Amino acid sequence: MIHSFMSDSYGSNSYLVVDKKTALIDAGIDSSRIAEKIEELGVGLDFLINTHCHFDHIGGNRLLKERFGPKIAMHEIDADAIRKNKKATLYEMIDACVPLTLVDIRLSGGDILNLGKTRLEVIHTPGHTMGSICLYEPGSRSLFSGDTVFSGGVGRADMGGDWEELGQSIRALVKLTEERGIETIYPGHGPADCGDSIEETYNTYFG
Numbered sequence: 001m002i003h004s005f006m007s008d009s010y011g012s013n014s015y016l017v018v019d020k021k022t023a024l025i026d027a028g029i030d031s032s033r034i035a036e037k038i039e040e041l042g043v044g045l046d047f048l049i050n051t052h053c054h055f056d057h058i059g060g061n062r063l064l065k066e067r068f069g070p071k072i073a074m075h076e077i078d079a080d081a082i083r084k085n086k087k088a089t090l091y092e093m094i095d096a097c098v099p100l101t102l103v104d105i106r107l108s109g110g111d112i113l114n115l116g117k118t119r120l121e122v123i124h125t126p127g128h129t130m131g132s133i134c135l136y137e138p139g140s141r142s143l144f145s146g147d148t149v150f151s152g153g154v155g156r157a158d159m160g161g162d163w164e165e166l167g168q169s170i171r172a173l174v175k176l177t178e179e180r181g182i183e184t185i186y187p188g189h190g191p192a193d194c195g196d197s198i199e200e201t202y203n204t205y206f207g
């Protein structure tokens with residue numbers, strides 16, 4: 001069961017994935033509405049997975065950590081980036097401080113988080129940031145794509161990323177679509193879309 005939330009500012013999406021265990025994919029900037037929903041559902045929060053280290057995806061981490069005590073998971077490259085330099089969160093773009101929280105699980109590509117029948121496979125997709133990840137859920141053939149690829153668009157690569165790497169990462173997602181199928185992409189911003197849109201997007205930007 002997937003519940004979607006859109007952040008009031010910067011329009012970043014969060015996805016609450018509920019099975020025997022519960023995971024939240026990205027925390028937005030203010031996670032108080034997400035916290036209310038978790039309480040209403042009475043499911044707790046086992047994992048909080050950040051697709052990358054930008055403030056509009058991690059700003060709500062601390063509130064949720066304090067309220068529910070989830071294990072916070074992020075790719076090791078982005079975890080190191082924000083530990084070394086807070087500016088990697090791009091917090092200077094907004095007039096607020098982004099409370100940093102410790103990362104409990106340092107992810108690499110190929111890691112799997114089991115929630116029950118639902119499993120989230122970590123795909124390292126550098127480009128938007130060097131530690132950006134997508135999460136693939138094989139049961140529903142869903143891809144949580146963070147800021148790597150949106151419905152009809154791709155992430156910027158000029159804020160700590162690399163355009164060529166981004167192209168290669170999206171190419172790998174096209175291959176994943178061909179080999180294993182992607183029914184739905186749940187992007188970090190904007191509406192959900194069907195998986196076929198990834199190839200069109202690749203061709204538009206990198207073809």
Ligand SMILES: [Zn+2]
Binds near residue numbers: 052054147
């Ligand atoms: Zn971003």
Ligand SMILES: [Zn+2]
Binds near residue numbers: 056057147
């Ligand atoms: Zn974003």
